Amino acid sequence: MVQHSQSNQSRWREDPRYRIARREAWIGVGLALANFIWWYAFAYGLGSKPVEEYQYIFGLPQWFFYSCIGGLLLFIPLVALVVRFFFRELPLEATPEKEEEEGREST
Amino acid sequence: MNLSVVLPMTLYLLAVFIIGYLSSRHLRSTPHFLQAYFLGGRELGGFVLAMTMVATYGSASSFLGGPGTAYTLGLGWVLLAMSQLVTGYFTLAVLGKKYAIVSRKMNAVTLVDFLKERYRNQWVVILSAISIVVFLFSAMAAQWVGGGRLIQSITGIPYEAALFIFAVTVLVYVAIGGFRAVAMTDAIQGLIMLGGTILLLVATIQVGGGVSQIINQLAEENPRLITPYGADGSLTPLYVSSFWILVGVGVVGLPQVAVRAMSYRDSRAMHRAMVIGTVVVGIIMLGMHLIGVFARVVIPGVEVGDMVMPLLALEVLPPWVAGLVLAAPMAAIMSTVDSLLLMVSSSIVKDLYLNYLRPRATEQNLRRLSITVTAVVGLLMFVMAIRPPELLIWLNLYAFGGLEAAFLWPIVLGLYWKKGNANGALASIVIGVGTYLLFGRFWPDPLGMHGVVLPVLLSLIAYVVVSLLTAHRNQVEQREIVQRFWGA
Numbered sequence: 001m002v003q004h005s006q007s008n009q010s011r012w013r014e015d016p017r018y019r020i021a022r023r024e025a026w027i028g029v030g031l032a033l034a035n036f037i038w039w040y041a042f043a044y045g046l047g048s049k050p051v052e053e054y055q056y057i058f059g060l061p062q063w064f065f066y067s068c069i070g071g072l073l074l075f076i077p078l079v080a081l082v083v084r085f086f087f088r089e090l091p092l093e094a095t096p097e098k099e100e101e102e103g104r105e106s107t
Numbered sequence: 108m109n110l111s112v113v114l115p116m117t118l119y120l121l122a123v124f125i126i127g128y129l130s131s132r133h134l135r136s137t138p139h140f141l142q143a144y145f146l147g148g149r150e151l152g153g154f155v156l157a158m159t160m161v162a163t164y165g166s167a168s169s170f171l172g173g174p175g176t177a178y179t180l181g182l183g184w185v186l187l188a189m190s191q192l193v194t195g196y197f198t199l200a201v202l203g204k205k206y207a208i209v210s211r212k213m214n215a216v217t218l219v220d221f222l223k224e225r226y227r228n229q230w231v232v233i234l235s236a237i238s239i240v241v242f243l244f245s246a247m248a249a250q251w252v253g254g255g256r257l258i259q260s261i262t263g264i265p266y267e268a269a270l271f272i273f274a275v276t277v278l279v280y281v282a283i284g285g286f287r288a289v290a291m292t293d294a295i296q297g298l299i300m301l302g303g304t305i306l307l308l309v310a311t312i313q314v315g316g317g318v319s320q321i322i323n324q325l326a327e328e329n330p331r332l333i334t335p336y337g338a339d340g341s342l343t344p345l346y347v348s349s350f351w352i353l354v355g356v357g358v359v360g361l362p363q364v365a366v367r368a369m370s371y372r373d374s375r376a377m378h379r380a381m382v383i384g385t386v387v388v389g390i391i392m393l394g395m396h397l398i399g400v401f402a403r404v405v406i407p408g409v410e411v412g413d414m415v416m417p418l419l420a421l422e423v424l425p426p427w428v429a430g431l432v433l434a435a436p437m438a439a440i441m442s443t444v445d446s447l448l449l450m451v452s453s454s455i456v457k458d459l460y461l462n463y464l465r466p467r468a469t470e471q472n473l474r475r476l477s478i479t480v481t482a483v484v485g486l487l488m489f490v491m492a493i494r495p496p497e498l499l500i501w502l503n504l505y506a507f508g509g510l511e512a513a514f515l516w517p518i519v520l521g522l523y524w525k526k527g528n529a530n531g532a533l534a535s536i537v538i539g540v541g542t543y544l545l546f547g548r549f550w551p552d553p554l555g556m557h558g559v560v561l562p563v564l565l566s567l568i569a570y571v572v573v574s575l576l577t578a579h580r581n582q583v584e585q586r587e588i589v590q591r592f593w594g595a
Contacts, residue, residue: 015595021205024522028200032193036348041559043186044344047335054333059318061333064182068189072389073424079196079385083378090204090374094212 019088024087031082035075042067112421113262115430116437119299120276123292124443127280130288140474144285145453146216151290151371153379157195158297159290160367160380161387162284162442164194164358165300167253169391170436174399175412181325181332181403183342185396190347192392193355194364195385199377201359202368206524207377209592210369217450218514219458221369225521227588228529229463234536236458238513239362240451244488245502247447251492253413254440260417261433270492273441277483279443282478286370289445296438299388303435304394307416310423311401321404332400349556352563355506360515361507363446366453448488452481505547508559512539515563516570524574525589528581531574539566 047063057065137143143424151159177184181295211214213224223232255270262269280288311525315321325332336342358364368380395416402409402419409415416436420429461468469478491499516539517532546553550585578585 012590012594014593015208016206017208018593021203021208025201025203025205025523027322028197028203031200032197035193036351039189040185040344040348043335051330051334056319056322059320059322061182061322062595063335064186064333066187071189071190072393075192075196076382076386076389080382087378088374089378090208091206092204092211092373094208 007073020088020090027082027086031075031079034078035071038074039067042070112430112433115427116258116261119434119437120190121270122295123276123280126291126295127284127288130280130284130291131289134283134285140470141457141477142214143287144474144477145449145457146366146370147286147290149211149370149372151367151376153371153376154383155290155294156367157370157380157383157387159293159370159442159446160198160364160384161195161295161391162297162300162439163363163367163446164361164443165388165391165439166443167250167436167440169395170300170439171253171257171413171416174395174402175415176414177396177399178403178409178412180337180339180342181329181334181400183335183337183347185393185400186335187342187347187350188392188396189389190351190355192385192389193351194358196381197356197552198359198364199368199384200380201356201519202365202522204374204377206365206368206518207371207374209522212591213502215369217457218365218518219454222517222521222532223458223462224475225588225592226517226529226532227584228533230530231517231529231536232458232462234533235514235517236454238536238540239454239458240509242502242506242509243363243447243451244484245464245499247444247451247488248491248495248499249503250440250444251448251488252495254437254444255492256413257417257433257436257440260414267493271491274485274489274492277441277444277448278482278489281448282427282485284480286449287478289442289449290370292445293442296442297387298436299431300391300435302393303432303438305426306428307435308394308398308401310428311398311405311419314423315401315405321401324404325400328403332403342402343555345555346552346557349560353511353557353559357508357511357515357559357563360511360513360518362510362514363450365448365514365518390478402560410441444550448481448485451484452477455480505544508562509540509543510556511559511565512562513541515539516567520570520574525593526574526578527570528574528577528585530577530580531570531572534573535566535570538569539563542566 043063046066055062134143137148138147142148173188210221213221215221215224218477219235222235251273254273255266258264258273259266259270275475312318322333329338331338331340371380398419399415402415406422407420409418417433420432424432456473513536516535520527521532539562542565543559546558546561552558564569
């Protein structure tokens with residue numbers, strides 16, 4: 001299974017791609033948080049009024065329009081922009097300089 | 108029933124068969140059978156990746172149960188359903204490139220492979236594999252029942268026969284075609300779901316006399332139908348928000364979803380999939396649930412929630428279009444079942460058999476075994492679904508939450524936190540699943556939230572505390588793991 005032979009324990013270098021990966025994961029968390037706040041604020045901010053005071057957009061109650069439809073229309077381009085400008089293209093292969101771990105299929 | 112409804116569905120089933128056959132020919136030529144059969148050889152592009160994630164996740168509940176509840180509760184339920192928008196981008200972003208890179212380094216083909224390399228503990232492996240088999244088996248059974256009932260209600264053929272048609276279709280293409288067949292059919296099924304949703308929404312609005320008209324009528328019947336609180340006022344903000352864990356961010360912990368995050372070709376595929384996935388999941392979830400609410404005006408007085416969508420389609424669409432649209436819930440069910448089936452069989456073959464029973468199995472052997480296990484699990488399922496046992500129904504209710512409580516932290520913290528260790532993972536799995544099942548039995552909706560929230564929090568605490576408390580043990584091994592996982 002796993003070889004216990006890596007002797008140079010103190011000298012190892014973290015894969016530089018992970019720093020980028022970690023940043024992108026946090027960006028994902030940020031997006032989700034923003035998504036939740038948008039969704040919650042409009043739904044309960046505008047939706048908790050008495051129904052008689054509701055205003056309507058395209059026939060839908062304002063709270064619903066902003067929270068659900070607006071949320072969708074906002075987050076699609078937002079995700080696209082974030083991916084375009086903040087996500088980096090990386091090779092995903094196990095690092096080439098290190099010899100490939102023998103896969104069990106190829107033994 | 109009506110031939111013009113049945114015909115499109117038959118064509119659809121045929122198409123699915125053909126894809127299964129083509130994929131099986133592809134499998135014959137590959138040297139890495141297990142990776143190809145259970146993971147499609149890590150070759151998915153952005154579009155197929157997005158579709159297979161959405162389709163795997165969107166199941167019978169998105170097309171039958173969900174709209175049915177929206178019909179009863181009103182716009183509040185659509186609001187709740189929109190918590191799923193986040194699944195379109197969150198899973199891929201959070202597991203992200205790290206997961207893809209690590210799984211390549213470790214040559215991991217299943218989620219359990221990943222856990223095995225990360226924690227090097229046989230109990231983590233066995234417990235995970237068993238949770239997957241038990242929970243997903245029961246989740247699958249429920250979907251099969253749904254599939255059978257749906258065919259029955261549309262075509263009028265008896266339930267057992269309908270179930271048989273459904274079972275044979277899924278079994279054949281999954282067993283012979285593996286992951287590639289599942290992903291390819293998922294792509295088509297996703298498109299059908301998307302198209303069906305849009306068609307039905309437009310037709311419903313038209314028949315209902317426009318959105319304003321429909322909303323007015325709803326408000327006249329019961330003003331609460333157009334508030335975020337539900338027709339009976341039962342949807343509190345806290346309760347609705349807690350679904351962000353169950354059907355939103357927690358989805359990262361579902362093995363059938365997580366495994367897809369190691370299946371893509373390159374980072375460009377992942378980027379595209381995040382955008383496409385968000386579009387598709389958003390439109391389907393918003394559309395289907397809104398349709399459910401609007402249906403209340405168009406076809407009032409439906410008693411069985413699951414029947415709202417089929418009845419509505421037959422009511423507002425010309426028969427042959429209805430046939431196409433009704434292929435959507437069918438597609439949703441199939442695309443979920445096929446992934447679950449493959450997931451269960453990979454857990455049995457790869458995680459249990461290959462790890463503990465016969466580590467030296469030959470390629471030929473595995474090939475035969477994988478296909479046989481997939482077929483046998485499917486057949487077993489079919490027999491169970493004819494008259495589903497109580498235990499199965501009970502387990503199904505807890506399947507998704509249970510898996511999330513078990514795997515969320517061992518996956519996410521395992522990826523990003525160097526101090527996480529096997530003891531922490533074990534504690535997390537045991538506490539997560541244990542408290543979830545216990546609360547479900549004795550303390551439903553604790554503190555006004557969905558039952559999954561507290562167990563997910565408790566399993567987080569368990570993971571962190573136990574990992575820190577046991578950090579002094581196995582330091583050498585932990586260092587090795589960290590170097591192998593994090594090292595360049």
